[in-house]
Amino acid sequence: MKLDQIETPAALIDIARMQKNIARMQGHMNTLGVAFRPHVKTTKCIDVVRAQIAAGARGITVSTLKEAEAFFAAGVRDILYAVSMAPSKLPRAFALRRQGCDLKLVVDNPNAAAAIAAFGDQHGETFEVWIEVDTDGHRSGITPEQDTLLEVGRILHENGVKVGGVMTHAGSSYELDTPDALAALAEQERAGCVRAAQRLRETGIACPAVSVGSTPTALAATQLEGVTEVRAGVYVLFDLVMHNVGVCALDDIALSVLATVIGHQADKGWAILDAGWMAMSRDRGTSKQSHDFGYGQPCLLNGTPLLGYVISGANQEHGILSPTGETAHAEEDITQRFPIGMKLRILPNHACATGAQFPDYHAVAPDGDSVEWRRFQGW
Amino acid sequence: MKLDQIETPAALIDIARMQKNIARMQGHMNTLGVAFRPHVKTTKCIDVVRAQIAAGARGITVSTLKEAEAFFAAGVRDILYAVSMAPSKLPRAFALRRQGCDLKLVVDNPNAAAAIAAFGDQHGETFEVWIEVDTDGHRSGITPEQDTLLEVGRILHENGVKVGGVMTHAGSSYELDTPDALAALAEQERAGCVRAAQRLRETGIACPAVSVGSTPTALAATQLEGVTEVRAGVYVLFDLVMHNVGVCALDDIALSVLATVIGHQADKGWAILDAGWMAMSRDRGTSKQSHDFGYGQPCLLNGTPLLGYVISGANQEHGILSPTGETAHAEEDITQRFPIGMKLRILPNHACATGAQFPDYHAVAPDGDSVEWRRFQGW
Incomplete structure (x- = not known):
């Protein structure tokens, strides 16, 4: 797939x-x-x-x-x-x-x-x-x-x-x-x-x-x-916490959450994604580190990090993507840059916690094809 | 059971x-x-x-x-x-x-x-x-x-x-x-x-x-x-966040996590439980409210809240129960009050997040007997 x-x-x-x-x-x-x-x-x-x-x-x-x-x-x-x-x-x-x-x-x-x-x-x-x-x-x-x-x-x-x-x-x-x-x-x-x-x-x-x-x-x-x-x-997947600790680069992080843009609040500069905390987990492990990644670092589908944007908030099935820092983005920017239906990949704070939210992984090969790998839940 | x-x-x-x-x-x-x-x-x-x-x-x-x-x-x-x-x-x-x-x-x-x-x-x-x-x-x-x-x-x-x-x-x-x-x-x-x-x-x-x-x-x-x-x-179960909002009492909260004492760090006043964030979830929704319950409010097995104690920290499968406030507890207090093998119930910050960590609930009747109720995961 x-x-x-x-x-x-x-x-x-x-x-x-x-x-x-x-x-x-x-x-x-x-x-x-x-x-x-x-x-x-x-x-x-x-x-x-x-x-x-x-x-x-x-x-x-x-x-x-x-x-x-x-x-x-x-x-x-x-x-x-x-x-x-x-x-x-x-x-x-x-x-x-x-x-x-x-x-x-x-x-x-x-x-x-x-x-x-x-x-x-x-x-x-x-x-x-x-x-x-x-x-x-x-x-x-x-x-x-x-x-x-x-x-x-x-x-x-x-x-x-x-x-x-x-x-x-x-x-x-x-x-x-x-x-x-x-x-x-x-x-x-x-x-x-x-x-x-x-x-x-x-x-x-x-x-x-x-x-x-x-x-x-x-x-x-x-x-x-x-x-x-x-x-x-966690070394097997790495995550944003480990990136802040200094033991991996962003492009070493092997786990990401695939998400779709489902809405905007243009006046606030928000794109709304269908990955909330149920997908990302509630882990905010980077909140006390040198760089706070919110609920995750959004990337393009090809894995390129969208520096200057962050998942700034999350409800159960809604994630809020917004610009970081002081730079105001024009209204049209967020709706045009992240149109309805666009897919993104979000690097997680903590691979152990984010993985646990899912019954399976999609393991993606270099040619872009993927297979399902089961994981289990519970004690 | x-x-x-x-x-x-x-x-x-x-x-x-x-x-x-x-x-x-x-x-x-x-x-x-x-x-x-x-x-x-x-x-x-x-x-x-x-x-x-x-x-x-x-x-x-x-x-x-x-x-x-x-x-x-x-x-x-x-x-x-x-x-x-x-x-x-x-x-x-x-x-x-x-x-x-x-x-x-x-x-x-x-x-x-x-x-x-x-x-x-x-x-x-x-x-x-x-x-x-x-x-x-x-x-x-x-x-x-x-x-x-x-x-x-x-x-x-x-x-x-x-x-x-x-x-x-x-x-x-x-x-x-x-x-x-x-x-x-x-x-x-x-x-x-x-x-x-x-x-x-x-x-x-x-x-x-x-x-x-x-x-x-x-x-x-x-x-x-x-x-x-x-x-x-969330009204169906309620949780500590809702308690802080003011819409339920502690004894309205219908969800709790059953946990066992597995260790101590007596000099720190800690009892270690086998319920960490994998069980409680990473939700820290009370952290910005009037009363911060850490990762949850411990209670006796009969449901009586242990006021003055809180789950102050959590790793994946370890929870740290510790006294709140300034009162130092004597070394013998924590090991004697919470002996190895003792079972506790922990009220969660957020029932939606904590429930999602489990493949099933144990539904407990007033006579103390319980049955399993399945829940499902994923999208």
Whole structure:
């Protein structure tokens, strides 16, 4: 199907850009001598993950057990469920392991560790657990020097659970925007996670895996001594937030939303599109960054960014395209430049959030032809 | 299924609250002597819409053709597609009408009007179109005094398209928070839409329907002379934005997200939940209102709001529950008050956005038992 035949709004993946992003990240990991485990929460799409694995990824990271189930059914065996385990979810994790899935769980507290140990003991299952380490204070995890780290390790190790490794995610990298700051955080992430593994090993726990990552720190890292693998998700598509962080160019962004002009408010300089927040998502991640892209950056159908215009507002199924800055556009400009029926592509703030609004992507080949790639929703 | 058996995160609808909200709106419309046409974009759920129709709703409003197709398949015939028509979508609208759906389209510009007329002429179909009127400057539509209104009416009328009515949506009501301001906007919405119908009628176009509405103006309206029907969507569930606007109490909010405590950062006073923005949506609609609820208001499992706590941050699958205000909570407070595995219900900022994150609702009866109600995604 050609672009002008696709009903709007639609989520487009530019295959050539996606493959370039995959090759860039995998190449960087190869150079650094670490394995790469992509986070598939960004796309929840088997076609994308197959491309990541074909390029050299080893295993995947998931954010939900539904992802684990869907990707295991599609043939991926090595899966890290990277959200601290809720004891009530253990039966689903157990079922996956019994089917042969090499599912690794994550904990960052003694209670969940004890619950996993007790469940494993009760059901005769040796779970593998990685301990979550907090290296930047942005969310979950145990800091490397906390005694809780060793307590959790001990609870697992002494109760028949395999401590497979430590993992951390320096998500505060999204708030940075200079190469030096990103490189410093990458080193902080590496050093903290390696230190946590070292402390566990000193108590007699093998802790083979040392897993770090976020898209910005993964791309900024220059050496990863002691690290065995890196995780990253959004790099596969990139978005305007990552552009502001400084790790991709506008023309690296592989996800866009195809939209149609359906109206104008000429006196305000507005063109109204049929892509509102239901299509773009409510993510306003660029609002606190150096360049606020509103609800997205409009581009021509061929991908050329329409600099000087932005999606300035959104209702559920209406997006407002308007000029940025002080320059007033004449009435005829907006209606003539963006006539009724014109199709545009909008680069999103956050690829993970925008993708989630759609049941499928249209994957666009360099010749302009496209195929549908399913993605899934829910938990 | 009982609440404590439902896997988290999950979207819960409190059936008793929903029925109360439906009865309140329908009762108000009955008192005002107008028909009520609920906007089903809020829930996209056939079970909810059946309850609205059972209470007296006449026809529905949709925001996508997919909604029109799904609800027509479920037996609803009278459907207003309330987004200005993109000419490229006419084949789908035509297919629905040929199947017997009484689908009404909306336009606010001469080009789309001409496209509908041309398509109808080519295919021997008499489309029905309602003209969108702008009564508050917040988005789309033609203001009542603009000549374009009559031009669009003429293009339709002279080319074999039925001008079924005028419709307006005073969406700027979401920015208000006093009864007087809401009542004034309701009157502005009514008067503007009635005026537009009057102008069209003066040119010989019958324009039978005069349709207005948004949840706040619908509830605030005290007289609707000249109006034939009202549309509203979010009233059926309500949310924190509507609470801040002043049209519902916290205990009217029928949608909540069931979540589990999965961790803590005790020194920061945080409990970490397994409901992040993928569950709550990225909607931060209360951020500019009188009370900022972050990503939502946590409640106990029985629905009691935990005043003094808020969902202060969210990553994709992590929500951060933290105390509001200056009061520091002792370390033991957060881990003891919100132990690992504890379940909470979170009231959302925006029911339309939060619901869209889920493939189904769990509809909870007063006895605590629940059933699944499907909702659909996409366009």
